[in-house]
Amino acid sequence: MIAPALEALDILRTRTLASLAGEAIERLIVDGELKAGEHLNELALAARLGISRGPIREAIRGLERGGLVVTVVNQGSFVRKISAGEAHELYEVRIALTGYACAHLAQHATTDQIKILRDLIKRMSAAQAARDAADYYTGNLEFHARLMDFGGNRRAVRICDELGQELNLFRRRSLVSPEGMKASNAEHADIVRAIAAGDVARAREAGEAHIRRGMDRFEASTPRPETDAAHKNGDRTAKG
Amino acid sequence: MIAPALEALDILRTRTLASLAGEAIERLIVDGELKAGEHLNELALAARLGISRGPIREAIRGLERGGLVVTVVNQGSFVRKISAGEAHELYEVRIALTGYACAHLAQHATTDQIKILRDLIKRMSAAQAARDAADYYTGNLEFHARLMDFGGNRRAVRICDELGQELNLFRRRSLVSPEGMKASNAEHADIVRAIAAGDVARAREAGEAHIRRGMDRFEASTPRPETDAAHKNGDRTAKG
DNA sequence: TATACAAATATTGCAGACAATCTACATTTG
DNA sequence: CAAATGTAGATTGTCTGCAATATTTGTATA
Numbered sequence: 001m002i003a004p005a006l007e008a009l010d011i012l013r014t015r016t017l018a019s020l021a022g023e024a025i026e027r028l029i030v031d032g033e034l035k036a037g038e039h040l041n042e043l044a045l046a047a048r049l050g051i052s053r054g055p056i057r058e059a060i061r062g063l064e065r066g067g068l069v070v071t072v073v074n075q076g077s078f079v080r081k082i083s084a085g086e087a088h089e090l091y092e093v094r095i096a097l098t099g100y101a102c103a104h105l106a107q108h109a110t111t112d113q114i115k116i117l118r119d120l121i122k123r124m125s126a127a128q129a130a131r132d133a134a135d136y137y138t139g140n141l142e143f144h145a146r147l148m149d150f151g152g153n154r155r156a157v158r159i160c161d162e163l164g165q166e167l168n169l170f171r172r173r174s175l176v177s178p179e180g181m182k183a184s185n186a187e188h189a190d191i192v193r194a195i196a197a198g199d200v201a202r203a204r205e206a207g208e209a210h211i212r213r214g215m216d217r218f219e220a221s222t223p224r225p226e227t228d229a230a231h232k233n234g235d236r237t238a239k240g
Numbered sequence: 241m242i243a244p245a246l247e248a249l250d251i252l253r254t255r256t257l258a259s260l261a262g263e264a265i266e267r268l269i270v271d272g273e274l275k276a277g278e279h280l281n282e283l284a285l286a287a288r289l290g291i292s293r294g295p296i297r298e299a300i301r302g303l304e305r306g307g308l309v310v311t312v313v314n315q316g317s318f319v320r321k322i323s324a325g326e327a328h329e330l331y332e333v334r335i336a337l338t339g340y341a342c343a344h345l346a347q348h349a350t351t352d353q354i355k356i357l358r359d360l361i362k363r364m365s366a367a368q369a370a371r372d373a374a375d376y377y378t379g380n381l382e383f384h385a386r387l388m389d390f391g392g393n394r395r396a397v398r399i400c401d402e403l404g405q406e407l408n409l410f411r412r413r414s415l416v417s418p419e420g421m422k423a424s425n426a427e428h429a430d431i432v433r434a435i436a437a438g439d440v441a442r443a444r445e446a447g448e449a450h451i452r453r454g455m456d457r458f459e460a461s462t463p464r465p466e467t468d469a470a471h472k473n474g475d476r477t478a479k480g
Numbered sequence: 481t482a483t484a485c486a487a488a489t490a491t492t493g494c495a496g497a498c499a500a501t502c503t504a505c506a507t508t509t510g
Numbered sequence: 511c512a513a514a515t516g517t518a519g520a521t522t523g524t525c526t527g528c529a530a531t532a533t534t535t536g537t538a539t540a
Contacts, residue, residue, distance in 0.1 A: 065305040096340030
């Protein structure tokens, strides 16, 4: 065990304040402490993290490119506000990638990989029975990451991760009902069955359908875009 | 016409030095002036652009998140070196997205959209006949952008753009032979025919195959990874 | 000659300071 | 009373400076 002060110095040798600040701000956004459309005060953030504005600004540029934040010259940066249309687009990209990964897996999956997927399904099933939404949530995340990863494509995993993060800007960690969990997990089972059977077309179809149903559920549960168009930050929806 | 000085001021009011620097550095990379693995000297870049290091550093953070640059603490940033495996992954994501877009178009394309695609094919055909590689190149870029865009998904367009940029890190603007152009454009025609016929499966297949063949051509033309493993920046291939 | 070590140089990471701009509020003017 | 104007405070965009780290150069030693 190293003394905290030394440990802190060690962190500084291997990490940069900008990267640490980036993660911190990202957490603030994902956790909802910084709400969509809200202004990012550089000085306040710097004070809060006990550093100067330089690293904060660098971190914000990263978040900007990542789509979490939108910047207006001489006005600063704002947590990005995602429109329903943009959310739909994000979902569609996920549909395409998931479908492709499933098709790919139907041809190339090993028995070990299939076992891992089946174990995850069991775990989610248990979480659903126990009404443990949090456990189901993480299981679900891992299942989808594995799905993409087993396609052997870490880049696709990363893209899906980022898309998911952006989506969370909109749906604020959608809570799933027990029935929803059950239906969703049944779809997972469909996917894995098709993969195990080596049925390419059916695997793709099942993968696409799963994300699409998630999208439908989400859009059905989303109130029509509020018509307070005069809201101050009403147009902070897209970047550049 | 505004006096240059005033125009410069106008630019500063609407743009940030960091964003301008980001574009400038991006050009340096894409144009090959900064080669893969090369070190980005902040002071030198700042001097070259006539600004201070602050905006340069901010710009680099953006490029980092965009995958064009890799940063090592206390060593600085380097133009990302892409491995053959990573290039393959990038291609696969493009395959998935293009295939999906084509399938989508087969169901929803309007006659206007199909006409635009056909016109682009004619234009590329003319460029190929004239051996005008540059014109073919831009036509090809637009064709693929349209393909994605007509899926109605601007986000997918952006992702494909970014993937293409990263790929260019590897393939340094692959030059296409006249025969290559001809074959490639024939594939374009296949895609559009399937879309016009409303044949979803065939459209997807044609779209995927087109990118896949591009990938195959590319990988066939790529010399096996050089075995100068002792090269100084030999491991600057991935980030984080 | 090759290797190990040490000084010198170069470069990064960060902080603080300043000017330009924006925002909010009070004041004036029609 | 509404609109325009002016002022004070807050915030951003940029620059300069300094300490910490990395890299290079030079030197001595086996």
